[in-house]
Amino acid sequence: MWRRAASLSPFISSSGSLIRNHQTAYNFKIWESFTTEIPTQVKGGKGPFICFVLGGPGSGKGTQCAKIVKNYGLTHLSAGELLRREIASNSEYGTTILNTIKEGKIVPSEVTVSLIQKEMESSDSKKFLIDGFPRSEENRAAFERIMGAEPDIVLFFDCPEEEMVNRVLNRNEGRVDDNIDTVRKRLQVFKALNLPVINYYARRGKLYTINAVGTVDEIFEQVRAVFAALKPSLGLDIPGMESEMLWRPAFTSQGDDNFFVSVQALCF
Numbered sequence: 350m351w352r353r354a355a356s357l358s359p360f361i362s363s364s365g366s367l368i369r370n371h372q373t374a375y376n377f378k379i380w381e382s383f384t385t386e387i388p389t390q391v392k393g394g395k396g397p398f399i400c401f402v403l404g405g406p407g408s409g410k411g412t413q414c415a416k417i418v419k420n421y422g423l424t425h426l427s428a429g430e431l432l433r434r435e436i437a438s439n440s441e442y443g444t445t446i447l448n449t450i451k452e453g454k455i456v457p458s459e460v461t462v463s464l465i466q467k468e469m470e471s472s473d474s475k476k477f478l479i480d481g482f483p484r485s486e487e488n489r490a491a492f493e494r495i496m497g498a499e500p501d502i503v504l505f506f507d508c509p510e511e512e513m514v515n516r517v518l519n520r521n522e523g524r525v526d527d528n529i530d531t532v533r534k535r536l537q538v539f540k541a542l543n544l545p546v547i548n549y550y551a552r553r554g555k556l557y558t559i560n561a562v563g564t565v566d567e568i569f570e571q572v573r574a575v576f577a578a579l580k581p582s583l584g585l586d587i588p589g590m591e592s593e594m595l596w597r598p599a600f601t602s603q604g605d606d607n608f609f610v611s612v613q614a615l616c617f
């Protein structure tokens with residue numbers, strides 16, 4: 350079992366804060382603290398690499414996580430999937446979880462964190478993609494308290510509400526929460542409880558905001574740029590991350606011009 354102190358090391362300060370040029374779907378203050386600084390938690394085998402994946406319902410988190418897994422081999426833990434599995438297993442919390450999800454609300458943090466904890470501690474992986482978590486300050490604090498860990502980076506899929514609603518209503522996976530009433534409630538909960546967490550990580554210099562409008566591949570190119578940007582400062586120090594992944598150039602299928610255009614689009 351791994352453990353890591355919840356304290357943070359200083360950031361590498363290489364290029365200062367930058368302002369993004371795409372209008373955020375939510376008019377909040379990512380731009381004030383968005384930065385290209387690469388967080389450097391104390392590495393050296395103390396804990397796994399952790400990437401949280403955030404965004405509203407239908408913003409494309411799961412879709413992009415599947416591509417990250419395929420390209421970079423991180424272990425994907427979807428908080429929502431773990432909760433749905435718990436419902437399906439008729440566990441003691443099943444009914445409460447089901448009702449909470451139908452209402453578009455957030456399941457008590459202890460339940461969700463203990464499911465994540467079980468997965469992480471029984472896994473040999475050293476690099477985790479934790480999707481749909483933390484969805485509230487309470488989620489975040491519970492993870493830090495129980496796991497003694499913080500994310501190395503946080504991806505935020507920034508998507509306009511109507512696009513998210515359309516995607517959810519067309520998702521077609523038979524989910525109890527994919528209906529107009531629940532998704533509207535979920536959007537309210539997202540704004541009230543999740544945006545503050547996203548802002549928190551922006552202030553900590555850990556947030557990478559992805560414009561979630563476009564084709565799946567276009568969006569993934571932005572994700573690829575984030576992982577490429579991690580390479581120079583984290584080098585081979587991300588436990589378990591193969592050198593091949595870390596040294597793979599971004600946008601291999603495109604020219605250098607496209608690379609810089611895309612990186613600027615991501616960062617400014």
Ligand SMILES: Nc1ncnc2c1ncn2[C@@H]1O[C@H](COP(=O)(O)OP(=O)(O)O)[C@@H](O)[C@H]1O
Pocket residue numbers: 404405406407408409410411412413516517519520521561562563564565568
């Ligand atoms: N870039 C995209 N453009 C259009 N539809 C998308 C895009 N990305 C994902 N989708 C679709 O939108 C729905 C929600 O995507 P999903 O990955 O489940 O989002 P989330 O996990 O954030 O709720 C799915 O049906 C998915 O196939």
Ligand SMILES: Nc1ccn([C@H]2C[C@H](O)[C@@H](COP(=O)(O)OP(=O)(O)O)O2)c(=O)n1
Pocket residue numbers: 404405406407408410411427428429430432449450453454455456457461480481482483484488526535
């Ligand atoms: N940290 C979390 C994650 C999900 N949940 C619950 C509440 C969410 O509306 C549902 C579904 O989450 P999931 O991440 O699968 O949903 P989306 O992929 O964003 O549509 O699960 C939770 O209570 N706490």
Ligand SMILES: [Mg+2]
Pocket residue numbers: 410411427429481
């Ligand atoms: Mg999802």
